[in-house]
Amino acid sequence: MKKILLASVIAALGTAQALAADMAPRSYAKAPVMAVPASSWQGLYVGGNVGYGWGDSSVDAVFLPPGAFNLNNERPGVHSKGAIGGAQLGYNFQWGQAVFGLETDIQGSGISGSASIAPLFNPGIAAPTLGTSLTTDQKISWFGTSRARVGFSVTPDLLLYGTAGAAYGGLKATGDAVNRGDIGLHSLGSLDQTKLGWAAGGGAEWMFARNWSAKVEYLYLDLGSSTVFGRCNCGGVNPGVDYTWRFKENIVRAGVNYHLGAW
Numbered sequence: 001m002k003k004i005l006l007a008s009v010i011a012a013l014g015t016a017q018a019l020a021a022d023m024a025p026r027s028y029a030k031a032p033v034m035a036v037p038a039s040s041w042q043g044l045y046v047g048g049n050v051g052y053g054w055g056d057s058s059v060d061a062v063f064l065p066p067g068a069f070n071l072n073n074e075r076p077g078v079h080s081k082g083a084i085g086g087a088q089l090g091y092n093f094q095w096g097q098a099v100f101g102l103e104t105d106i107q108g109s110g111i112s113g114s115a116s117i118a119p120l121f122n123p124g125i126a127a128p129t130l131g132t133s134l135t136t137d138q139k140i141s142w143f144g145t146s147r148a149r150v151g152f153s154v155t156p157d158l159l160l161y162g163t164a165g166a167a168y169g170g171l172k173a174t175g176d177a178v179n180r181g182d183i184g185l186h187s188l189g190s191l192d193q194t195k196l197g198w199a200a201g202g203g204a205e206w207m208f209a210r211n212w213s214a215k216v217e218y219l220y221l222d223l224g225s226s227t228v229f230g231r232c233n234c235g236g237v238n239p240g241v242d243y244t245w246r247f248k249e250n251i252v253r254a255g256v257n258y259h260l261g262a263w
Contacts, residue, residue, distance in 0.1 A: 040094060040261075041092045041094045041099045041101075041151075041159055042092055042093065043091065043092060043259055043261040044091050044261070045089075045090055045091070045213075045257040045258060045259045045260065046087070046088070046090075046258055047087065047255050047256050047257035047258060048085075048087050048255060049086060049087070049107075049215075049254060049256075050083070050085045050253060050254065051083070051084045051252050051253025051254065052081070052083055052084065052251075052252055052253070053082060053084050053140075053221070053250060054079075054082075054111070055081075055111075055113075055247075055249040055250055056077065056078070056080075057080070057113075057246040057247070058076065058078065059076050059115065059136045059138070059175065059244065060073070060074075060075055060242070061073060061074040061136070061175060061177060061241050061243055062244075063177070063187075063240075063241055064229075064239060064240055064241065064242055065239060068239035069239065070122055070123065070129075071120045071121065071122060071123075071132060071177075072120065072122075074120065076115035076116070076134065076136060077115060078115045078136065079113050080111050080112055080113030080138065080139075080140075080249065082109060082110035082111035083110050084108065084111065084253065085107065086105055086106050086107035086144075087105065088103055088104065088105035088255065089103070089104055090102060090103035090104070090149070090257075092149075094153070097152055098151075098152060098153075099149070099151040099153055100149070100151075101149040102146075102148055102149070103147055103149055103163070104144065104145065104147075106143075107142060107143050107144060108141075108142055109140045109141060109142050109143055111139065111140045111249055112139035112140070113137065113138060113139075114137035115135070115136055116133065116134065116136070117134045118132065118133035118134070119131070119133060120132035120177075131178070131179075131180050132177075132178060132179060132180070133177070136174065136176070136245075137173065137174055138171070138172070138173035138191075139171070139172045139173070140223070140247060140249065141170045142169060142170045143167060143168065143169030143170070144167070144168055144169070145166065145167045145168075145221075146165050147163045147165030147200075148163065148165055149162070149163045150162055150163075156207075157207040158204065158206055158207075159206075159207075160202075160204050161202060161203060161204075161205070162201075162202040163199075163200065163201055163203070163217075164199070164200035164201075165198070165199060165200075166199075167196070167197045167198055167221055167223060168194060168195065168196050168223075169194065169197070169221075169223050169247070170193075171191060171192070171223060171226060171245075171247055172191060173191040173226070173228075173243070173245045174190045174191070175187075175188070175230055175245075176230070177230065179234070184233075185232060185234045186232070187230040187232040187233075187239075187240045188230050188233075189229060189240075189241060189243045190228065190230075191226055191228050191243075193226060196223075196224075197221070197222045197223035198222055199219045199220065199222070199251075200219065200220055201218045201219035201220055201251070202217070202218060203215055203216055203217030205257070211258055211259045211260075211261075212256065212257070212258060212259070213256070214256050214257075215255050215256075216252075216253075217251075217252070217253055217254075218250070218251065219250075219251040220250060221247075221248065221249045221251050222247075222248045223247040223248070224246075224247065225244055225245060226245055226247075227242055227243065227244040227245075228243050229242050229243075230242075
């Protein structure tokens with residue numbers, strides 16, 4: 001009986017060793033690494049901006065008819081400056097690192113400037129004439145642009161771009177040439193119009209958080225020139241002054257955009 005029991009135990013041990021040898025070691029697969037998507041500039045965005053504008057221009061004051069007042073024509077220089085603020089809306093298309101888009105914006109503007117000359121020069125006596133003066137001021141009260149943007153994503157989160165397109169704005173200006181201060185002969189001209197022009201520049205935009213970006217941008221704004229005749233209140237042949245104002249400004253602004261994604 002003991003011999004039978006011992007033989008059974010030896011047989012069982014042999015079977016267990018054979019089964020262990022036949023079993024392959026268990027392998028554990030690594031969990032897949034989840035890829036973090038890179039920032040995308042594709043899609044619609046909306047945002048706001050604040051900035052500053054400045055420019056140097058000149059105003060032509062031409063006395064008409066020639067010789068009516070015996071005063072030289074004048075060209076005072078105007079240094080304009082002021083704060084701006086507004087909102088923008090745009091859409092980007094992205095192919096690889098290239099980004100193309102359209103953007104439109106509207107801005108409230110405090111850009112203004114003025115100039116004055118007194119007294120004015122009388123070529124007939126080769127000397128200034130007392131009681132004469134010229135004053136002028138101009139302002140861009142609002143403006144907007146509609147531009148194309150072409151950019152390159154130097155990193156997934158940093159976009160450098162150039163931009164150009166149409167511009168438009170509300171312009172105001174006044175000019176007053178006083179011919180004889182003692183009796184108040186004024187040639188007063190005023191301007192209040194909306195003018196079409198162009199804008200071009202460039203900037204950088206940084207995607208600092210999911211769906212949020214910040215940008216800095218420079219634009220050269222050219223709304224052209226406008227001429228108004230200021231008729232003298234002196235009667236007679238109705239002489240006066242042709243005033244020509246120029247509206248060309250440098251714009252620097254910073255803004256924030258919220259990206260809604262592709263639609």
